[in-house]
Amino acid sequence: MKKFRFGIAIVTILLLSGCALFEQVGPIQVVIHDDHQEMVSTIKKQLEEKSELYDTIVIAAEDNILVTYKVNHLNRFQMKSIEKTLNDWLEKEYPDEDFILSSDYKIFLESYLLFEEWDEGSLAVDEAEKKLEKIIELKKELT
Amino acid sequence: MKKQTASQKSYQDLVDVHDEKRPVLLNCIKAFVVGGIICAIGQAVTVFFILFFPFTEQTAGNPTVAVMVFIAMLLTGFGVYDRLGQFAGAGSAVPVTGFGNSVISAAIEHRSEGYVLGVGGNMFKLAGSVIVFGVVAAFFLAIIKTLLIQWGVLG
Numbered sequence: 001m002k003k004f005r006f007g008i009a010i011v012t013i014l015l016l017s018g019c020a021l022f023e024q025v026g027p028i029q030v031v032i033h034d035d036h037q038e039m040v041s042t043i044k045k046q047l048e049e050k051s052e053l054y055d056t057i058v059i060a061a062e063d064n065i066l067v068t069y070k071v072n073h074l075n076r077f078q079m080k081s082i083e084k085t086l087n088d089w090l091e092k093e094y095p096d097e098d099f100i101l102s103s104d105y106k107i108f109l110e111s112y113l114l115f116e117e118w119d120e121g122s123l124a125v126d127e128a129e130k131k132l133e134k135i136i137e138l139k140k141e142l143t
Numbered sequence: 144m145k146k147q148t149a150s151q152k153s154y155q156d157l158v159d160v161h162d163e164k165r166p167v168l169l170n171c172i173k174a175f176v177v178g179g180i181i182c183a184i185g186q187a188v189t190v191f192f193i194l195f196f197p198f199t200e201q202t203a204g205n206p207t208v209a210v211m212v213f214i215a216m217l218l219t220g221f222g223v224y225d226r227l228g229q230f231a232g233a234g235s236a237v238p239v240t241g242f243g244n245s246v247i248s249a250a251i252e253h254r255s256e257g258y259v260l261g262v263g264g265n266m267f268k269l270a271g272s273v274i275v276f277g278v279v280a281a282f283f284l285a286i287i288k289t290l291l292i293q294w295g296v297l298g
């Protein structure tokens with residue numbers, strides 16, 4: 001019985017220690033390349049107005065803009081259509097830019113870690129770009 | 144059901160009188176709870192893979208299945224999973240863990256016949272049908288999906 005309780009405790013700790021995965025970390029924007037400041041703010045505001053989403057991170061690099069968000073649990077069935085409407089809106093507003101949208105928790109977590117490092121100021125611009133590239137690569141992976 | 148002769152029918156009636164009634168509802172609840180617990184553990188493994196390894200929600204499914212099957216295999220070897228199966232029935236057989244159980248239990252059963260003809264030949268006695276029908280179903284589903292995408296029905 002004691003061992004069983006110990007196991008449950010470990011599983012609970014493991015589950016709750018997920019930091020940014022399970023709690024709302026608030027809307028975040030990261031601008032690696034200065035040109036995009038205004039656009040990123042607009043996108044962030046637009047995302048905040050959506051009631052289906054509750055947590056967003058927008059990261060802008062020189063030619064890639066990564067938009068990640070968490071979908072409310074009851075709206076997860078409509079995840080595909082949410083992504084489609086969002087993508088359509090972004091394409092219409094900013095036809096020149098390259099957008100990567102993701103509602104994946106892993107992508108969110110990685111972007112949050114990138115934001116934390118960027119916020120501390122311990123990251124150079126090209127390093128941050130490289131990390132962003134890695135996240136995008138991870139997003140495109142399918143198997 | 145096959146047509147029964149009169150004597151078969153009277154015998155069946157006799158059986159029905161003496162037969163113990165199956166607690167169907169209770170069995171369903173047990174299966175539901177135990178199956179749910181197994182799936183919760185699976186979800187925890189998925190979260191573990193997402194947190195500590197470079198897997199996304201999409202790709203974390205494969206290693207999770209492998210780990211769950213492996214855990215079930217170990218538990219079968221230790222003799223724990225049999226008891227769980229007795230208690231929960233379909234609740235322990237329907238999740239992927241039932242696959243690992245069927246592989247190892249068949250292997251253990253035929254151990255006395257030698258490694259090649261016994262263990263090797265009989266290991267997939269039960270699990271083989273899972274693989275065969277899984278592959279066949281996946282094959283046809285993939286064909287249907289490809290055709291639907293080609294015709295523009297699916298996006």
